[in-house]
Amino acid sequence: METGGGLATAKRKMQKSRRTWLLLWCSLLLPTAFEFQLNDKFGKFQSPGFPTAYGDNIYQTWNISVPSGFVIKLYFSHFSLEPSYRCDYDHVKILLEGQQLAKLCGETSTDTEEAPGDKLFISTGENMTVIFRTDYSNEKNYTGFAAHYAAVDIDECNRAAFEEPSCDHYCHNYLGGYYCSCKLGYYLDSDHRTCRIRKA
Ligand SMILES: [Ca+2]
Ligand SMILES: [Ca+2]
Structure with a gap:
């Protein structure tokens, strides 16, 4: 009896640890990450599905690189993301050498959130990274963004x-x-x- 009970407990423990691993793997796999490299002197990119509503659990990165002697000028011709406090839910992040230049969400800026409007985002060097991240819902069908960049001579x-x-x-x-x-x-x-x- 003792041994049987011990075996059952061990089996349950094993199943539990298998479930934990499965959950861990699922959490690692979601959201699915995509990364794009943009090396042309100008170009555009947009949220997946644009101009229709973007999906859930998106993690997409665009790495822009221009030749030396140039910096990158970026702006948005369309921007409509779910607003959230400090853009913690859905957002577009602009990074320069790993340092955050902007974290954007919503459609217009507020006291605590920044939307790009007509603002130009200019790099200090030859590289700029743009990350688009969404959480588990987009109930109001926000349409995302269209971004344009160009290399500008220093x-x-x-x-x-x-x-x-x-x-x-x-x-x-x-x-x-x-x-x-x-x-x-x-x-x-x-x-x-x-x-x-x-x-x-
Ligand atoms: Ca959302
Ligand atoms: Ca020059």
């Missing part, structure tokens, strides 16, 4: 007053880069920015 010749100028004498900006030149009687050092007096 004007290295137009530096802020507190920054070191890019060139000693003359700075020439071009798409994707810049170059320096010097006044007559000087030559450009091998560092491509310092001007040195030409010796006779």
Whole structure:
């Protein structure tokens, strides 16, 4: 009797642990994550199913990369997400090198939530990550978003007053880069920015 009871308990324990594992696996699998890499100099992307209502449990990521010498300008031509306090339910997150630039939801901004409106989101470097996440319901059939991005040239010749100028004498900006030149009687050092007096 003792052994039989012990066996039954062990069996129940095993079934329970199997159930726990199954639940753990399900929670790991939901929401399903998708990741896209965008390497063109401009493009657009949208919430799944746009312009119809987005689904539940979405976790979708777009990694935007542009060539060096450019930054990324992003804006939304349509934005309609379920509003929630601090956008904790459905939201679009914009990240720069892992740092959060914005967390967006709703249709218009409030004291505690930000909706993009006509705002331009500009990266500081060559990369930007956009994450779209939804929870388990979209009862009011919010239609999601349409986002557009473009690579914008960095004007290295137009530096802020507190920054070191890019060139000693003359700075020439071009798409994707810049170059320096010097006044007559000087030559450009091998560092491509310092001007040195030409010796006779
Ligand atoms: Ca929702
Ligand atoms: Ca440039």
